[in-house]
Amino acid sequence: MNRIKQRFESLRQQGRKALIPYVVLGDPAKDVTLPVMHALVESGADIIELGVPFSDPSAEGPVIQKAHERALSNGSSLRDALALVKQFRETDSVTPVLLMGYANPIERMGYESFVEKAIESGVDAVLTVDLPPEEAEEFNEQLKEAGLENIFLIAPTSTHERQKMVANMAGGFIYYVSLKGVTGAGHLDLDSVRANVTHIRSLTELPVCVGFGIKDGASARAVAELSDGAVVGSVVVNQIAELAEKGEADPAIYAKAVSAIIADMRKALDS
Amino acid sequence: MNSNKSVDYSQVPDARGHFGPYGGRFVSETLISALDELEAIYRKLKDDPEFQAQIDYDLAHYVGRPSPLYFAERWTRETGGAQLYLKREDLNHTGAHKINNTIGQALLAKHTGKKRVIAETGAGQHGVATATVAARLGLECHVFMGEEDIHRQSLNVYRMKLLGATVIPVTSGSKTLKDAMNEAMRDWVTNVDNTFYIIGTCAGPHPYPELVRNFQSVIGREARQQSLDQTGKLPDALVACVGGGSNAIGLFHPFLADDSVAMYGVEAGGFGLETGKHAAPLNDGIPGILHGNRTYLMEDENGQIIETHSISAGLDYPGVGPEHSWLKDIGRVNYVTINDDEAMAAFRSLTKVEGIMPALETSHAVAYAEKLAREMDPDQIVIVNLSGRGDKDILTVAEIDGITV
Structure with missing residues (x-):
């Protein structure tokens, strides 16, 4: 059984919800991300969503866009992401890692080569924002064959027919996008989340997690009550941005700062 | 030069917007329904004599x-x-040629009932052409333009403003056309219910490359x-x-x-x-x-x-x-x-x-x-x-x- 299935299985047994933080690899420096990942796990993260920097992150709001820019300015790439996961696995063999990014860096590396390296590095799942089901067939097949989970998004604008199509292709868990907008936007509509998550659950056995627009412990708890977990990105990345703007260079300071946020969210989810 | 007698150019792109291995629809899930809607409206109107007559009239008397x-x-x-x-x-x-396309897309926008249009622009010609048709149809218009291009093409920026459009400077990435397009897509994903995205070139997700080509x-x-x-x-x-x-x-x-x-x-x-x-x-x-x-x-x-x-x-x-x-x-x-x-x-x-x-x-x-x-x-x-x-x-x-x- 892969790490994602195991993790959701044990969460279910404990009656807990998944907390999935997102950070961009190499933000703001290459040596920061590994200690940050371990700190996220120690403070209560269940799955790490590792953002792969891209020059044109068109689904991201300003906070995460700037994180991509900071990471690119030190040359961070998909290769570094794979190397980082390998390093992470040296001391953590249980926490699932999901690579989230855009299609072109993977396309450039080549699907086959990427899949091979991802397996070798200990990656568990992939979410490619701009590869919707109709363009993902070939990639999806290769991922499945290798035992990697392909995480798909379902949006408030997805018709029931599309929800079904996505549910049929998806692995790992379904990522429900809580709002019409970019990452970090602020108009969460819980009624719509409830209605859509309920419908998605009727289509699949996969867990459903909710992301985009989750600002704090309260909103994380609110969406987690309706689903199997919450994805938090911009809040964590914003904390990193504040330190980066001050010119902070010590990775331990970054690790401590993100720990505080995740610990709070964990508390809110478990209470 | 190669001869391609076997190629039927009228059958390209295929139903999913592919020109051989190119084209397609590589966007986040949130936008798919808007693209489906656009495609459905375009398919319906494309061969509608009344719609075509309206375009022909506008091209003759306005353009x-x-x-x-x-x-x-x-x-x-x-x-x-x-x-x-x-x-x-x-x-x-x-x-410029840009207005051939904006006339067509603005008419599509009118049929969707959406009252707000957005566009990206590099030289400003597409921005001006969009602001122009938006003024004529009474649509709210927002044009995304890289900061670098705003300096290079200040005359067109002022033209757009005179036409009633809001020009939004884009400061991300290289501050040029590609970043303006990213920003327009971010706006669209956020305001997808009331906004029509008028893309200015034969690129972007299906059906844009096909419909821009056909209008041009x-x-x-x-x-x-x-x-x-x-x-x-x-x-x-x-x-x-x-x-x-x-x-x-x-x-x-x-x-x-x-x-x-x-x-x-x-x-x-x-x-x-x-x-x-x-x-x-x-x-x-x-x-x-x-x-x-x-x-x-x-x-x-x-x-x-x-x-x-x-x-x-x-x-x-x-x-x-x-x-x-x-x-x-x-x-x-x-x-x-x-x-x-x-x-x-x-x-x-x-x-x-x-x-x-x-x-x-x-x-x-x-x-x-x-x-x-x-x-x-x-x-x-x-x-x-x-x-x-x-x-x-x-x-x-x-x-x-x-x-x-």
Whole structure:
């Protein structure tokens, strides 16, 4: 059984919800991300969503866009992401890692080569924002064959027919996008989340997690009550941005700062 | 030149927007339903005589079509070689081919009932063309433009503002057209319920490349008939500049099945292909995924899109419409480059010789046509798409000349 299935299985047994933080690899420096990942796990993260920097992150709001820019300015790439996961696995063999990014860096590396390296590095799942089901067939097949989970998004604008199509292709868990907008936007509509998550659950056995627009412990708890977990990105990345703007260079300071946020969210989810 | 008798150009793209391996719909899930809706409306209206009549009326009475096919006699004489004809898209209302497309897309927007339109712009021509049709139809209009381009094209920025549009400076990434397109997509994903995205070139997710091509194909349909009427035959060659490639595909498409007609798409060579500082993905790029489609791109070994350079803001784009990528691979169209200096020289020479001031984008086509015509016989005919007029570039040219206007 892969790490994602195991993790959701044990969460279910404990009656807990998944907390999935997102950070961009190499933000703001290459040596920061590994200690940050371990700190996220120690403070209560269940799955790490590792953002792969891209020059044109068109689904991201300003906070995460700037994180991509900071990471690119030190040359961070998909290769570094794979190397980082390998390093992470040296001391953590249980926490699932999901690579989230855009299609072109993977396309450039080549699907086959990427899949091979991802397996070798200990990656568990992939979410490619701009590869919707109709363009993902070939990639999806290769991922499945290798035992990697392909995480798909379902949006408030997805018709029931599309929800079904996505549910049929998806692995790992379904990522429900809580709002019409970019990452970090602020108009969460819980009624719509409830209605859509309920419908998605009727289509699949996969867990459903909710992301985009989750600002704090309260909103994380609110969406987690309706689903199997919450994805938090911009809040964590914003904390990193504040330190980066001050010119902070010590990775331990970054690790401590993100720990505080995740610990709070964990508390809110478990209470 | 390759013969492609087996290719039925009217059957491309396929139902999912693929031109061979190119095109498609590479966007986040949130936008798929809006693209489905756009496609459904377009399919319904495309063959609706009333809709077509409305477009024809607007093109005739508002845009001023048909645009003339002008024999540039003096330029032909001075160049020596083939006869040079100019398809005068610069004479359209707002001064470029861009309005052919915005007329069509604005009518689609009207049918969706959406009251807000957005657009990206590089040189500002598409922004002006969008602001113009939005003013006429009473639609709220927001135009995204890279900060760098706002400086380069300040006249067009002011035109858009006078037309009632809000121009939003884009400060992310390289602050040019590609970043403006990212920002427009972010706006669209956020306001998808009430907003229609008027894309300005034959790129982006399906069905944009197809519908922009179809709206722009009026250029080639007219040129083909005008050539037959005025010269008694088809032209031997077509030349058009290619950034995203909408004026080029508009001219080329109605001629694709005419095997005797050679076609040249001219990319921006910037400081020269060998310097790497250019905007010529078809000449020096590789296929990848950006802005909703698979196409030739300028990118590094990690798949990051790299910054391009061209003297003309409208060609300063790292991608190209997917149909051009396909036409390159099957060998139907030749894609060549013209450097900044050569384009500037052509800008000056056409202005002096014919009294026609081409846009800096268009000047790339003019420069290549001169080279090409010299290699051809005097009884042969070359049609150059004079895609836009150069008034918007006067400040750029003055700056190069060291003059403050």
